[in-house]
Amino acid sequence: MSTQQVISFSYTLRNKAGEVLDQSPEGRPLEFLSGAGQIIEGLEESLVSMEIGKSDEVIVRPEKGYGFRDESQIDTVSISQLPVDEVKVGDYFQAGQDRHAPIVRVIKVEGDQVTLDANHPLAGEDLVFSVDLLAKRDATEEELAHGHAHSSGGCCGGHGESEGGCCGGGEHHHEHEDSEGGCCGGGGHDHEHGKGGCGCSH
Ligand SMILES: [Zn+2]
Numbered sequence: 534m535s536t537q538q539v540i541s542f543s544y545t546l547r548n549k550a551g552e553v554l555d556q557s558p559e560g561r562p563l564e565f566l567s568g569a570g571q572i573i574e575g576l577e578e579s580l581v582s583m584e585i586g587k588s589d590e591v592i593v594r595p596e597k598g599y600g601f602r603d604e605s606q607i608d609t610v611s612i613s614q615l616p617v618d619e620v621k622v623g624d625y626f627q628a629g630q631d632r633h634a635p636i637v638r639v640i641k642v643e644g645d646q647v648t649l650d651a652n653h654p655l656a657g658e659d660l661v662f663s664v665d666l667l668a669k670r671d672a673t674e675e676e677l678a679h680g681h682a683h684s685s686g687g688c689c690g691g692h693g694e695s696e697g698g699c700c701g702g703g704e705h706h707h708e709h710e711d712s713e714g715g716c717c718g719g720g721g722h723d724h725e726h727g728k729g730g731c732g733c734s735h
């Protein structure tokens with residue numbers, strides 16, 4: 534029997550070449566509920582076994598990160614099927630009305646034919662996280678019932694969603710269209726993070 538914990542950590546994410554892809558904002562660590570699929574598996578496994586106050590480098594392979602690239606996720610469509618008149622390589626679209634619909638990225642434009650890639654931008658990448666484990670505590674009854682941490686700030690604190698949190702869990706890369714991935718997956722953290730408390734609808 535394992536107890537679910539709320540774990541607080543700060544991180545810098547680099548690719549294998551050492552380029553910084555993402556980092557937790559200064560003074561705003563991420564907090565997540567373990568065992569709830571809120572962050573990528575490989576990172577969670579390491580954090581769960583780390584002691585408070587420790588720093589470590591965690592290398593996450595694709596099978597425990599964002600998965601492998603899948604060529605069947607690449608599709609060519611006519612520009613008339615897209616919600617815009619003009620596209621360029623690097624643009625992102627949400628493939629559907631739902632705010633959690635997958636994000637597709639334009640990788641080629643040829644005449645009116647547009648090639649879209651629905652793979653996660655970090656699929657197939659080895660992810661190198663430098664993490665500082667700041668705090669751990671047992672989850673409260675309420676957090677267990679909700680399936681997410683009720684943090685006092687940082688990621689997963691301000692999402693008004695009952696399914697809980699971000700930090701790279703599953704297909705949760707809404708509103709990160711301009712970045713290189715989801716929460717903890719790269720790019721800007723410019724949405725709803727760090728408001729504090731639980732915004733869920735329970
Ligand atoms: Zn809640």
Ligand SMILES: [Zn+2]
Nearest residue numbers: 699700705716
């Ligand atoms: Zn998010």
